[in-house]
Amino acid sequence: MTMRLDYLSIFPAYFDVLDISLLGKAAVNGLVEVHAHDLRDWTHDRHRTVDDTPCGGGAGMVMKPDPWGEAFDEIIGTEPDSSVHVIFPSPSGAPFTQSAAQELSSAVRIVFCCGRYEGIDHRVIDYARSMWTVHEVSLGDYVLNGGEVAALAITEAVVRLVPGFMGNPESLAEESFSAGQDGLLEYPLFTRPVSWRGLDVPEVLMSGHHGRIAKWRRDESVRLTCERRPDLTDSDFGVPH
Ligand code: ADE
Numbered sequence: 240m241t242m243r244l245d246y247l248s249i250f251p252a253y254f255d256v257l258d259i260s261l262l263g264k265a266a267v268n269g270l271v272e273v274h275a276h277d278l279r280d281w282t283h284d285r286h287r288t289v290d291d292t293p294c295g296g297g298a299g300m301v302m303k304p305d306p307w308g309e310a311f312d313e314i315i316g317t318e319p320d321s322s323v324h325v326i327f328p329s330p331s332g333a334p335f336t337q338s339a340a341q342e343l344s345s346a347v348r349i350v351f352c353c354g355r356y357e358g359i360d361h362r363v364i365d366y367a368r369s370m371w372t373v374h375e376v377s378l379g380d381y382v383l384n385g386g387e388v389a390a391l392a393i394t395e396a397v398v399r400l401v402p403g404f405m406g407n408p409e410s411l412a413e414e415s416f417s418a419g420q421d422g423l424l425e426y427p428l429f430t431r432p433v434s435w436r437g438l439d440v441p442e443v444l445m446s447g448h449h450g451r452i453a454k455w456r457r458d459e460s461v462r463l464t465c466e467r468r469p470d471l472t473d474s475d476f477g478v479p480h
Contacts, residue, residue, distance in 0.1 A: 248353040251275035253387040281309040299357035307363040323371040328389035332375035337416040344400035353386035423460040
C-alpha cells in the first residue's frame with residue numbers, strides 16, 4: 240500500500256527537495272505520495288496570521304490553534320483513526336530513534352506538523368491525540384528554528400525502510416543501530432585503491448580471511464561504540480549490551 244505523507248508548515252517550500260532526493264524515485268515507484276501544505280491557507284484575516292502572544296506572558300509567539308484545526312479537518316478528516324500517525328517535531332519530544340523509524344515505516348498515513356516560533360498551542364497536540372496516533376519527537380538536544388528540517392530528517396529515516404525502497408535491502412541490515420550490528424556503531428569502511436595518499440587499507444581486509452575480517456570489524460565496532468557512544472553500552476563495564 241502507498242504511504243501518504245503530508246506536511247503542514249508555513250514554509251511548504253522546504254519540502255520541494257523531496258521531489259529531487261531519493262524520495263522522488265520512491266514516489267515515482269508508487270511507494271510514497273507527498274503533499275506539502277501552507278498552514279496560512281487556513282487563515283481568514285488579511286495578514287494570514289498564524290501566531291499570537293503566549294497566554295501567561297513571556298517572550299516570543301505561539302502558533303494559534305484555529306488554522307491547525309481547520310487544516311486537520313480538511314487534510315485528515317474529522318473522524319478518529321488510529322492508523323493516521325501525526326508527528327510534531329519538537330525539542331521537547333521523545334528522542335527519535337531507528338526503532339521509531341522502523342515502526343513508522345509500515346504506516347500508511349503520516350502527517351508532519353511543523354511548528355515555528357516558540358511552539359504550537361498545546362491544545363492542537365491534545366486534540367490530535369484524541370483523534371489519531373500522535374508522536375512528539377526530538378531529533379536531538381539542540382534547537383532548530385522550526386520543525387521542517389526535523390520532518391525531512393524523519394522522512395528520510397522512515398522512507399528508506401519502506402519495503403521496496405532500497406535497491407539492496409541487505410545494506411539496511413548491517414548499518415549503525417540496526418539489529419544486525421547488535422546496536423553497535425558501524426565499523427569503518429574502505430574501498431580501492433589499497434594505498435591512497437600514503438594511507439593504506441587495513442591489511443586484514445585484503446587478507447580474504449573471512450573469520451579475521453569479521454573479528455576486526457566487530458572489534459572496531461565495539462571500540463568506536465565505547466569511545467563515542469558509551470550510552471549505547473553497559474554503563475558499568477563499557478561493554479555492549
Ligand atoms: N524543532 C526545533 N528543534 C527541534 C529538534 N531538536 N528536534 C525536533 N524538532 C525540533
